[in-house]
Amino acid sequence: MTFLIFLVACGAAASTGMLFKPGEWYDGLKKPWFTPPKWLFPVAWSIIYLLLAWAGYRLTLLPGSETLLALWAAQIALNTLWTPIFFGAHRIVAGMIILSLLWLIVATMVVLAFPLDSVIGLMLVPYIVWLTVAAALNFSILRHNRA
Numbered sequence: 001m002t003f004l005i006f007l008v009a010c011g012a013a014a015s016t017g018m019l020f021k022p023g024e025w026y027d028g029l030k031k032p033w034f035t036p037p038k039w040l041f042p043v044a045w046s047i048i049y050l051l052l053a054w055a056g057y058r059l060t061l062l063p064g065s066e067t068l069l070a071l072w073a074a075q076i077a078l079n080t081l082w083t084p085i086f087f088g089a090h091r092i093v094a095g096m097i098i099l100s101l102l103w104l105i106v107a108t109m110v111v112l113a114f115p116l117d118s119v120i121g122l123m124l125v126p127y128i129v130w131l132t133v134a135a136a137l138n139f140s141i142l143r144h145n146r147a
Contacts, residue, residue, distance in 0.1 A: 006056035009076050010049035016083035017045070025090055032140040036133065044130050051123040052076070055113075058120050065116060071109045078102040092142045099138050103131045 036044075056072050059065040078098055086095030106128050114121035 002060050003053060003057040006053040007050075009056070010053045013076055013080040014045060014049055016080055017042070020083050020088040022087055026087060029141050030144040032137065032144075034133070035137060044126075048127050048130055051126060055120045055123040058117060058123075062117055068109060068112055068116065068120075071105050071112070075102055075105045075109065078105065086138070092138070092145065096135075096138050096142050099131070099135050103128070103135050106131055 052072075056069070059069050059072060078101055082095055082098045082102065085091050085098060106124065110121055110124045110128050113124055
């Protein structure tokens with residue numbers, strides 16, 4: 001049951017992608033050469049959200065995981081916030097700020113998770129890698145699309 005609760009939280013974050021699609025505005029932005037193909041985004045996020053839910057569940061089983069669970073809550077909140085801010089409100093700078101905070105929180109999670117449970121640490125690695133790509137993409141869009 002606990003895993004399902006974490007999965008619901010991840011599902012709520014994922015649902016913002018259905019509500020705030022990239023659309024014409026995003027298609028019209030100048031993007032860098034390393035922009036992943038459109039089909040990769042839902043594949044990557046589906047895997048990441050499953051890993052996040054599993055990592056959250058595993059954290060509930062470990063004594064001393066309170067800080068990591070608090071960070072888990074913070075990252076899912078910021079994750080949920082980014083899509084409506086960036087794609088919905090077209091706020092590239094605000095999106096970059098949110099993504100930077102999200103990256104810092106997840107990086108902290110990775111560092112704190114490995115000593116507690118290396119499996120959780122490994123489950124977070126794809127997330128921090130994807131956030132690094134997303135941050136570079138967001139930053140490039142910010143630099144090349146100033147009005």
